[in-house]
Amino acid sequence: MFTVQIVDGQWKDAVFACDGQESLLDAARKQGIKISFGCRGGGCGMCKVKVQAGRFERGVSSKAVLPDEERVLNYTLACKTYPRSNLCVSMEAGDT
Amino acid sequence: MMGIMRIGRAQLRVMDLDTAVDYYTNVIGLDVVGQEAGKVYLKAWDEWDHHSLILQQADSPGLDHFAFKVEKEDDLSEFEKKVEQFGCTLKRISKGARLGEGEAIRFELPTGHQVELYSEIEQLGTKVGVLNPHPWPDGLRGIAPHRLDHVLLTGEDVKTVTRFFTEALGLYQSEQVLSVDGEDMVGSFMYAANGKPHDVAFIKGPDKKLHHAAFYVEHWYDVLKAADILSKHDVTVEITPTRHAMTRGQTVYFFDPSGNRNEAFASGYITYPDFPTITWTEDKIMHGIFYHRRMLIEESYMKALT
Secondary structure (H helix, E strand, O other), X not given: OEEEEEOOHHXXXXXXXEOOOOOHHHHHHHOOOOOOOOOOOOOOOOOEEEXXXXXXXXXXXXXXXXXXXXXXXXXXXXXXXXXXXXXEEEOHHHOO | OOOEXXXXXXXXXXXXXXXXXXXXXXXXXXXXXXXXXXXXXXXXXXXXXXXXXXXXXXXXXXXXEEEEEEOOOOHHHHHHHHHHHXXXXXXXXXXXXXXXXXXXXXXXXXXXXXXXXXXXXXXXXXXXXXXOOOOOOOOOOOOOOOEEEEEXXXXXXXXXXXXXXXXXXXXXXXXXXEOOOOOOEEEEEEEOOOOOOXXXXXXXXXXXXXXXXXXXXXXXXHHHHHHHHHHHOOOOEEEEEEEOOOOOEEEEEEEOXXXXXXXXXXXXXXXXXXXXXXXXXXHHHHHHHOOOOOOOOOOHHHHOOO
């Protein structure tokens, strides 16, 4: 089980657990942290966040809403993000 | 000239073809009718033509193009003139460019979407056939809609795209949404003269985007049952079953595995070319879309576009 800490925005300092099997989005919402989302399919981009620290795997995500230049900067879609270590996540950075 | 009969197909971009095919066959309940490199062709059980939906492997979701079926092959050259007179660039798509299809003309809408018109397409028929048919076939899966019903798109200039469809393509406008001062058109529903309240609709928003692709089911109960099937398959349901005042249809909205929004749409009124256009004012738009809650139920409904 990994720990995810939110570093800014409405949920600043909130901490939740994610086992790496379920997505960052599903784990957060299950624990009452309302990351905004739309399709939950990596297509619409509404749940975009930025991982400030930690490792994760990324599922299939739209290049239109998450282009390569954002991927290298660790922007990611919460619905397609699976932690592989403890994470620090910026919500505000995702509001592009 | 005979003109446009209906929306005939949509080609959707999906990010994982196998996952998409599993969803569109087992959850939506379409049948696979053919495939080629990176594309799978499907139809609904009640459709006669070869296909109505093409899934295309891509690195982002959205609508590659959608197409209207015209009654006569000769209509294509007539429409070619009208589309070019309107100022849209146009090209011919040769016969056989896609499975089962004849020649088509392709052009870009003022909103940036790609549209084709075609007449010739192979006909596969339905399992119930044309001779003393049963009302529906055995072995239906999932939601099992009758047909691809309509697409709703977003664009910056709804007024011009409406003028294009009504003046160049001969569609009719069933409903419009106007800004409160009456100056700007922010929503537009259009149909070929086939009785449906819409074959294509637009709401004001970014160009080139898909809001949803809708499949037709018959009754309010089918909408409820569609929602049951979606939950059973853990599909993201955005808007649970409710009533549109616009078109008077019943609806449930949900997302395909790549994030393209789908709708199971039931009923709706029958309309005809001599009926007046219904007007909504923008301050009542949510009353028109979600008649019971009369408010934006989910922020994603206006923001999640592909």
